[in-house]
Amino acid sequence: MSQAKAQPSSQPQSEKSAGNLLKDVDVLIFDIFGSVVDWRTSVAREVQEVGKKHGIDPANANWANFVQQWRDGYLNTVRVKAQQDPSSVPSNLDIMHRQILDELIVKPEWNKYTSSWTEEDKTKLVFAWHRLRAWPDVVHSLLELKKYKIVVALSNGNIRLLLDMARYANLPWDTIFSSELFNAYKPNPKVYLETVRLLSTTPEKCVLTGAHLWDARGAAGVGMKTIYIPRPDEDDPYPTGQSVKTKAEGGEVDLVIDSFEDLVRLVKENHQGSRL
Amino acid sequence: MSQAKAQPSSQPQSEKSAGNLLKDVDVLIFDIFGSVVDWRTSVAREVQEVGKKHGIDPANANWANFVQQWRDGYLNTVRVKAQQDPSSVPSNLDIMHRQILDELIVKPEWNKYTSSWTEEDKTKLVFAWHRLRAWPDVVHSLLELKKYKIVVALSNGNIRLLLDMARYANLPWDTIFSSELFNAYKPNPKVYLETVRLLSTTPEKCVLTGAHLWDARGAAGVGMKTIYIPRPDEDDPYPTGQSVKTKAEGGEVDLVIDSFEDLVRLVKENHQGSRL
Structure with missing residues (x-):
């Protein structure tokens, strides 16, 4: 985790990639347990x-x-x-x-x-498990992100659990997608592909953001873009003692961010850029 | 429509039934086309x-x-x-x-x-069809209702359509249910039953509110409670030239309301009552 936190996600090179990454993205998909809630x-x-x-x-x-x-x-x-x-x-x-x-x-x-x-x-x-608190960077960031992109949950939690949690933690999802809809759990490709189908979009217009490399691999496997956010003890021991790297650094994810506020900043910058 | 609007939904007898109706209800389910949006x-x-x-x-x-x-x-x-x-x-x-x-x-x-x-x-x-405006009584009422009950959409519209519409018309759903999830259209009982299953609840804890008797019949058929709201030209010619009556009046629905504001008032009264 500490290594992952040291990712150079705010360096100019990463910023540029982030702009390209978000350019054609319509939908931000969020993993929930550990990624959004503690x-x-x-x-x-x-x-x-x-x-x-x-x-x-x-x-x-x-x-x-x-x-x-x-x-x-x-x-x-x-x-x-x-x-x-x-x-x-x-x-x-x-x-x-x-x-x-x-x-x-x-x-x-x-x-x-x-x-x-x-x-x-x-x-x-x-x-x-229905009464989980959001990490402190989440709620205000989701409200901002929602102004620019479709913002949805995609979790192995069942619908009622995710719905109760959204009400409890004030998570302003546009809608909730659950593995329960698909009779399969992440990282089964079916879960990601059916989510894309129900969104009437294509995988490359979707970004999965989460704190687990196994989930990012599943999303990337069907063609989604992936953003990794390290959370305390969340991805341990997977991967064991190694930091998560971006593709540009030889790793597997498209971007590593330090907080949801980073994502808001990048989405806003990209939005301004797209208007130039 | 004009006959239906003359329903005595604000008379004491109906008020009492409404209190009982809403007492054990956890989930308010709303039809969308015509009922929520124009x-x-x-x-x-x-x-x-x-x-x-x-x-x-x-x-x-x-x-x-x-x-x-x-x-x-x-x-x-x-x-x-x-x-x-x-x-x-x-x-x-x-x-x-x-x-x-x-x-x-x-x-x-x-x-x-x-x-x-x-x-x-x-x-x-x-x-x-993704860019429909809400009837004027809807958005502020849904925000109020959401404080007391789970508030969800259930429509024959596909998920992306309902999601776009919610963003366009500021409809604050807790989540969206679509016939698209179930490979069946309302009034097929499967649509209502699968919605209940995904909500991890029972039909009698759900109320369907909408402007179509054929939809109310479908919901009542699986054991849901039903609230009818007349909207201009919406249920014509079904039923032809007749007003919609409550069960107490020999009709098919549990309650007839004039506006979403009526529903807010009834939910709030019931909530206060339940605390006595």
Whole structure:
């Protein structure tokens, strides 16, 4: 992450590429978990609350690690299992989150803290994933970006989850696209291609912005442009210990930005430029 | 229409029913064409522009009637043809609008005005359906309603059309649902049922609001609640010369409102009531 943050995204060369990159783009597509919202602290806060209710001192249970394991269960499912056999995994993330939670809490490592959890506690925690806070650079930037481009979500979260989250975190999407619509999870090419089809556009008029190289690879694989934004601990251990590079630097993405505000600046500059 | 406007929607009995109606509702679903936006004058204006460009005096050509015939072609296709054999009609409304336009302009009645139209003219007019203005009671009401309920579009328009229209007319949907997602057109039950599924809810927690009895029947058929709003010439000749009645009055819909402002008032009253 720290290496990625040092990307020379504000150097003149990158600026020029960014102008070309955004020139013919109609649609900005955003990954959600980790890229737009901070799932880690948002969910950990709610897990800690449930723990406290059952008398667990947060100093004893490493709830941050619990939430990371929950998220890892999701990542393993959608990046491997769902790609090999889509019918083997639920197409609704709420249901998948519940299955992974049920497996996690019976593990010896956690069972001493979680054995007294009720049905109500578990349901509350599954829906904690609907109540995630946006990273601080997101909301005002999306409102600006929306003036110039179509701004949509594309996530492995189900529609209701993404809709609740948008209302909770004030995310002003023009509309929401979910893997749930396509019976396939990112990075399955179907998800990106069907999104393009529903937008009545072509892949090269779309940019996917997100914090995960595996997602960027999926989007680039169907011809979309890609912007990478490093977020704390988000793309670790993928790729292991390496920074994400632009194509111009020998890497895989079209652009690396430090914040959503960078993207607003580039879109505005490009818009002015296109009027000259 | 004038009869429907005389519905006693503001009488105490209806108010009480409205409170019960909205009590357990999470989602307000809105029909778009005619219900939320005024397609008739919006599209006629653009047709008239194209006509003028080709030297046609608007006093000679009845463009309002031309647009009505275009719309009738759509209604006949989705209400009869698409229900009998979904595979026989395109699942994208832009494509259907273009097919109907191509058939319309070669008719002797119109060909004298339209024979010089270019490919560019025809494309512009198909996309006129993306640039529709909202009825004056809509936008501020949707912003209010959104504070209390989930507020979504459900239309036979394709996703890109609905998305462009939302941006053009400032419609603040939480998300957009389109028949295009389901390979079926309203009033096919599949469209309403799949919308409910994607909202992770149940039909009775959803209200469909719109200006067409055939749409309300489709929604009620799967268990949704229905609110009817009369709009000028919108539900004529369906039903022929009769006003739309609520179930309490022996009709088919749960409630008849005069404007979106009525709906805001009822939702707010119900919200206060639910806190007592």
